[in-house]
Amino acid sequence: MNRVLIKNAKIVNEGSIFEGDVLIEDDLIVEIAEKISAKSADCKIVDAEGNYLIPGAIDDQVHFREPGLTHKGDIESESRAAVAGGITSFIEQPNTVPNAVTQEILEEKYQIASQNSFANYSFMMGATNDNLDEVLKTNPKNVAGIKIFLGSSTGNMLVDNEAVLERIFSSTPMLIAVHCEDETTIKNNLAQYKEEYGEEVPVTAHHLIRSTEACYLSSSKAIALAKKTGARLHIFHLSTAKEMDLFTNKIPLEDKKITAEVCVHHLWFTNEDYATKGNFIKWNPAVKTATDKEALWKALLDDRIDVIATDHAPHTLEEKQQSYLNAPSGGPLVQHAVVALFEAFHQGKISVEKIVEKMCHNPAKIFKIEKRGFIKEGYYADLVIVNAGLPWSVKKENILAKCGWSPFEGYTFKSRITHTFVNGQLVYNAFKVKDIRAGKRLLFNR
Incomplete structure (x- = not known):
């Protein structure tokens, strides 16, 4: 024993x-x-x-890149980085290659993790415009939930057919997690910046292209659909002050049908950091203004936002060093997320008890994870x-993510x-x- x-x-x-x-x-x-x-x-x-x-943190949104994108990261490398960062369980997203949009492909990811993962694992089933039959086969006992991209990102899985969306929301008893950015708004904004800058659009425009309006339009639409259909909705990586008005702290978490997540980078960086960090803080949704960051902190502390996650999404250094329009969005965060929140504790922004609530207890409650997330x-x-x-500095030699940067x-x-x-x-x-x-x-x- x-x-x-x-x-x-x-x-x-x-x-x-x-x-x-x-x-x-x-x-x-x-x-x-x-x-x-x-x-x-x-x-x-x-x-x-x-x-x-503390209980091991539960990261409800990561992209570990396996299968198909393993030059960026894989389940073994990224779960190793996760446990070094105090994250003991992760929920990985379906935009791998091939996309996890059939039960067979989904199960293959579980098989890889069963051999290679240092941390506990679950994988989201991906929804598309035409795979409802596969979505409905998902076992609620051993799969975290259904993921819908309402804005395109790495490995484009955009669901933009409104009739299909309503059918998924109406017929899926499981938790539905969404990436909310309005594609039409983003395309129109991008066209305007390309007209001005050609192919040399600066990264400082990222938060204006993937704008507050793009986020709010999509989030509000998803919430309206969830209220109409009674779906259990969880909105990933909120990034704007405006969206905070869509959420409530008036009812206990266990009774909420609509829950909210914020990511470490939206609590840490602002658009002013693009000047020095460039594409290394290029995420979707974009890091926005200091006003947005302040509103996210306020909503986190008053319980309108329920969960802190990472959206860990590594890309190679070479990929990130391309021009703004060619560099992919996303970055590695699992190794540094918990200590980043402890930094906020030292700054007097949040208590250790609240960190544990948002990173450990609440993900376990929201996803109804069996016997995890608490010290009991x-x-x-x-x-x-x-x-x-115990201070320490982040250096190339102590970064464990396969991409090798942070x-x-x-x-x-x-x-x-x-x-x-x-x-x-x-x-x-x-x-x-x-x-x-x-x-x-x-x-x-x-």
């Missing part, structure tokens, strides 16, 4: 922080108490040394120790992940990922 006793931890769970110990047996948490004695000689003791012990007896031992006073390169974080447990296995320790692929398929209480 695998026995691990974590001692002297500041345990963060369900809005409180308390000092205590946690006993793990095999893949489960079996005891949480103020003091626990090792019950056998074979029990490995890990001294948390008064640092924070009987739950899987996905646990992370964070030393909030928008945080050169930044010194005040906090560091020291230990990551996945299903009771210590997969990351002493700033190294061990060769233990401990990830399991996520299951859902539906």
Whole structure:
């Protein structure tokens, strides 16, 4: 039996922080108490040394690029980066090659992850204009949800047939997650900038091309459709102040039919950073203004926004160094997301309890993930120790994403992940990922 006793931890769970110990047996948490004695000689003791012990983060939106785009990243490389960053479970998106739009292709991704993933995994089933029959075959017990792109992005899976959209929303009992940007608005904006600049459109125009209006038009339409059909809607990577008016904090999360996510980069960067970061902060939806960023923080803290995720979407350095119009959107974030939020904690913007709520508890609640996202007896031992006073700098040599770069390169974080447990296995320790692929398929209480 695998026995691990974590001692002297500041345990963060369900809005409180308390000092205590946690006993793990095999893949489960079996005891949480103020003091626990090792019950056998074979029990490995890990001294948390008064640092924070948090549930492993659950990233509800990543693009790990396998199959078909593995020159950018793959399940093995990106899940390794994830556990080094304190993310123990991920939900990956369907815009791989081929697109995960049939049950057979979807299952192939699960098979790859079962062999190679360091973290727990689930994969979204992709919707298109013509695959409703396949979508309806999706098993709600072992697939996270249905993903619809209402704006085109990497691996174009745009669903723009309104009759089809209504049929998907009306007939799918599962959670539907959406990327919301209005394609017509973006195309019209791009045409205007091309008229002015030709092929030399600057990256500083990105947030004006993929504009506030493009986001709001699409988000409001998706919400109206969800209200009309009763669909369970989750809106990914919100980026504008205007969209915040579409969401409520008036009801408990468990009762919400429409939930919202924000990504780390929209909480960190603004359009002013395009001048120095260029395409390295080119995402869809775009990083927008300081006013938008401030509104996102406000909505996150007052619970209109429910989840913090990464939208981890690596591209090679060569791809990102192309001109604005040719460089793809997206960037690697899983290794630095948790410590980036701890940076905000140091700045007085957010409490550690709130970080855990938005990165661990709420994704588990929204997706109804079985026995994860909390530090509770009987739950899987996905646990992370964070030393909030151990500075480190992001350098090329310590970036684990396959693409080898980070928008945080050169930044010194005040906090560091020291230990990551996945299903009771210590997969990351002493700033190294061990060769233990401990990830399991996520299951859902539906």
